[in-house]
Amino acid sequence: MWRLIIRNTLARRGRLALTLLAVLLGVTFVTGSLVLTDTSQRLLDEQFRTATAGVDLTIREAVAFDSAMGVEVERDPLPAEIVERIRAVPGVAAATPVVRGQGLLEAGGKAIVPSGPSLLASWEPAPVGPFTLRSGRAPAADGEVVVDAATARQHRIGIGAEVTVRAERTARLRVVGLAGFAQADGLPNSTVALVARPAAQRLLALGTDVSEVAVVAADGADVQRVRGAVSAALGSRYEVSSSRDIAASSAAAAQNQVSYLQVMLLALAAAALLVGAFLIANTFSIVVTQRTRELAVLRAAGATGAQVMRSVLGEALFVGVLASVAGTGLGIAVASGLRRLAGAFGMTLPGGGLDVTARTLVVSLVVGVGVTVLSALGPARRAARVAPVEAMRRTAAEGVAGRSGWGRTTIRTVAGAVLTTLGLAGPAIVLAGPGSVVVLGGAAVCAVVGLALLGPAVTPGMVRLLGRPLAVTGVPGRLARESAARAPRRTSATALALAFGLALISFTTVLGASIRESAARSYTEAVSADYVVESARNEMLGGLPEHAYHHVSELPQVAVASRIRYGHWKDGQTTEALTAVDPVTLPRVTSLHMVAGRLDALSDNTAGGGIVLAANVAKERNLTVGDSIAMTFSRTGTQRLRVVGLLRDRDAQALSTSYIVSLDTYQRNYKEHVDASVFVKVADGVSDAEARKAIEGALADSPTAQVRDQAAAVAGRTLMIDQVLGLVTVLLMLTVLIALMGITNTLALSIIERTREIGLLRAVGMTGAQLRWMIRGEAVLVAALAIVAGVALGVAFAAGTVAALGRTSEATLMLPAGQLLLVVAVAALAGLLAGLLPARRAARLDVLAAVAAS
Known part of the structure; x- marks a missing residue:
């Protein structure tokens, strides 16, 4: 039986080639996603573990939590005297003070502004320092600096060059060396400047204070006992951590973005495999139909129905294994391309050798083989149920037409109608009010299954309706319409594969446009400032030096300037963000609408300050003005803030968070002292051009600061949305490619079963050009059916999702x-192109041989 399976598969390798390619692409996606994320996580682990390999303990100021939303919290410096106290603890071999902070690099008179941090740190030799020299020497004098090799290479900074470092103070320094971080030439999306410790303290205005102390335990000493002794000597104000734990925490914070990327890639891989499953099932259904008489001969020769079923599944297994092995190998190679693609959309990942685990190989093979075999299960069962005599009597055309028991067809149609109705009811329920995203998820599953079951019943009517315009082309157009209508199962499965890909793209397009439009509308309605000063990096926590606000606010061309800061806090195990504002100046640059309470009540600093909540958050938490809310800050622990007002949801969205506190409250609970935005209102009688020139002049010593009008400010806020949706859309094109291969494959297989029909058409006078147009017209009809179903499905679920999001934030549907x-036009053109090869093949058939075919 296995020899027969292999021989049959190889004999029909042309028919199964595109099926194999669909499985291969889906498995490639799965493998590439797993390899990419595993590699990134391993590299980050190795980098931070290597960076702390020579240090046993690290002493820092104690905080309630280390990081939030992938950002490590800033801590207060340590007094210099603490170093001697640590050295006096038994078991401590060495205690080295370390200084680090933010320091912007300038080279050639131009600021280097990475998307990540600009690190300034003291140079510490091994084993304490995480950086190793690639060339040159360590900084010794006050005017010397070592730059990371990646930045030096990118900006052509050589040893002996002069650079400027801007921190709390600014200095012109000479480059004496280039350094790397672990195996990498630098930190991702960052610049690194390493100077002598006194120089770092001076540039960061720390005096004699230090950022942390690195401890090396004496040979033979028990590190845990040393840790306990140091903790006892210093007290609870300081945190004594294992350097291994700190490395793991830092790596976890850096891996936060990678985990989001993995979820997104695997979801897209699942979509690609779903589309591929329709192609696989359709291909095997057609191939089984074409082999009806062959299978009947096997049954007549003594093969049981179970053996016939195993033979079909065996072919699927053979194709699945072959495609999965090839897809796994290709996926490993594609992982590097995915890394570059993610980088092109603003998600830079660490570079290095790829990490291929046994889990990745097993998952990829199981997924590829499983999807292929399960997709072939239906055709295999139908093949096993056919009686030998009936099979010998039946023609291929009859089989393709989808004749089956009346009862089974009715059950399938009724079940499909019910599930499709439930699926389409999901967005309607959410739009009506009570539903949620969970309801939409269940409805989407019902819609997919329902359409797959209902498709053959409604396809003939839909095809004849959509194919009416083809009638104007004459006989070829009418024949194309009837050909698609008389094979409803085949046409339906082919169209649905493309429809689901188009649904995902339409969903992403509408959802992205709606989120972008909602963000822009809420911002422009709430913010009345003429200009917004923000960091060029678009950092959540900010990036504007504090003096930028003071310089701008003191300009005579500026009527008022109001600054905003952001911070993270813990709500149990959940991380939330808050916005800090000046309640006195903010109303002059915004148009906020309070639902209850007053914004200026934030200025009342009694009992640790107050907080204004977005109206929807207050409703969820069952809070009103006068109640209090417990918030855990990294620096001060758990604090209770009194609710002094409720803000309209759209206005809270414009301020980026649902929790608003005063700058004074922020100052008490946070170490960070950088601003995120400065809203500027131009003074009366001053032109916009004059004001902008004055503001830009005042910010000349703040290279990271950008002056933006409202349009540019909105663009900065939607940049990340555009990047993520752009990446998703590009990757979703893979599903459309697989679906288009399905159209090509289906038409190519249909030509085999219609060989005699095509020969007769040519014999009665149909030209090769007419035949080619008939096949291409059939491809366009399949694409049109997919466009109608896919775009309608995508828009409906996007509308439901926007409505669900609107429960917690302002969201407006935007079509x-x-x-x-453009999606419709591309899909229609792609459908036309998908029919080119089958049409060409049909036109080349020998007329006499085709007429004589059985």
Whole structure:
């Protein structure tokens, strides 16, 4: 039986080639996603572990939590005298003070502004320092600096060059060496400047204080006992951590973005495999139909129905194994391309050798083989149920037409109608009010299954309706319409594969446009400032030096300037963000609408300050003005803030968070002292051009600061949305590619079963050009059916998702007609192209041989 399976598969390798390619692409996606994320996580672990390999303990100021939303919290410096206290503890061999902070690099008179941090740190030799020299020497004098090799290479900074470092103070320094971090030439999306410790303290205005102390235990000493002794000597104000724990925490914070990317990639891989499953099932259904008589001969020769079923599944297993092995190998190679693609959309990942685990290989093989075999299960069962005599009597066309028991067809149609109705009811329920995203998830599953079951029943009517315009082309157009209608199962499965890909793209397009439009609308409605000063890096926590606000606010061309800061806090195990504002100046640059309470009540600093909540958050938490809320800050621990007001949701969205405190409250609970935005209102009688020039002049010593009008400010806020949706859309094109291969494959297989029909058409006078147009017209009809179903499905679920999001934040449905029309046009053109090869093959058939075919 296995020899027969292999021989049959190889004999039909042309028919199964595109099926194999669909499985291969899906498995490639899965493998590449797993390899990419595993590699990134391993590299980050290795980098931070290597960076702390020579240190046993690290002493820092104690905080309630280390990091939030992938950002490590800033801590207060340590007094210099603490170093001697640590050295006096038994078991401590060495205690080395370390200084680090933010320091912007300038080279050639131009600021180097990475998307990540600009690190300034003291140079510490091994084993304490995480950086190793690649060339040159360590900084010794006050005017010397070592730069990371990646930055030096990118900006052509050589040893002996002069650079400027801007921290709390500014200095012109000479480059004496280039350094790397672990095996890498630098930190991702960052610049690194390493100077002597006194120089770092001076540039960061720390006096004699230090950022942390690195401790090396004496040979033979028990590190845990030394840790306990140091903790007892210093007290609870200081945190004594294992350097291994700190490395793990830092790596976890850096891996935060990678985990999001993994979820996104695997979700897209699942979508690609779902589309591939329709292609696989359709291909095997057609192939089984074409082999009806062959299978009947096997049954007549003594093969049981179970053996016939195993033979079909065996072919699927053979194809699945072959495609999965090839896809796994290709996926490993594609992982590097995915890393570069993610980088192109603003998600820079660490570089290094790829990490291929046994889990990745097993998962990829199981997924590829499983999807292929399960997709072939239906055709295999149908093949096993056919009686030998009936099979010998049946023609291929009859089989493709989908004749089956009346009862089974009715059950399938009724079940499909019910599930499709439930699926489409999901967005309607959410739009009506009570539903949520969970309801939409269940409805999406019902819609997919329902359409797959209902498709054959409604396809003939839909095809004849959509195919009416083809009638104007004459006989080829009418034949194309009837050909697609008389094979409803085949047409339905082919169209649905493309429809689901188009649904995902339409969903992403509408959802992205709606989120972008909602963010822009809420911002422009709430913020009335003429200009916004922000960091060029678009950092959540900010990046504007504190003096930038003071310089701008003191300009005579500025009527008022109001600054905003952001911070993270813990709500149990959940991390939330808050916005800090000046309640006195903010109303002059915004148009905020209070639902209850007063914004200026934030200025009342009694009992640790107050907080204004977005109205929807107050409703969720069942809070009103006068109640209090417990918030855990990294620096001060758990504090209770009194609710002094409720803000309209759209206005809270414009301020980026649902929790608003005063700058005074922020100052008491946070170490960070950088601003995120400065809203500027131009003085009366001053032109916009004059004001902008004055503001930019005042910010000349703040290279990271950008002056933006409202349009540019909105663009900065939606940049991340655009990047993520752009990456998703590019990757979703893979599902559309697989679906288009399905159209090509289905038409190619249908030509085999319609060989005699095509020969007769040519014999009665149909030209090769007419035949080619008939096949291409059938491909366009399949694409049109997919466009109608896919775009409608995508828009409906996007509308439901926007409505669900609108329960907790302002969200307005936006239908980007231009982008949706582009999707429709591309899909129609792609459908036409998908029919080119089958049409060409049909036109080349020998007429006499085709007429004589059985």
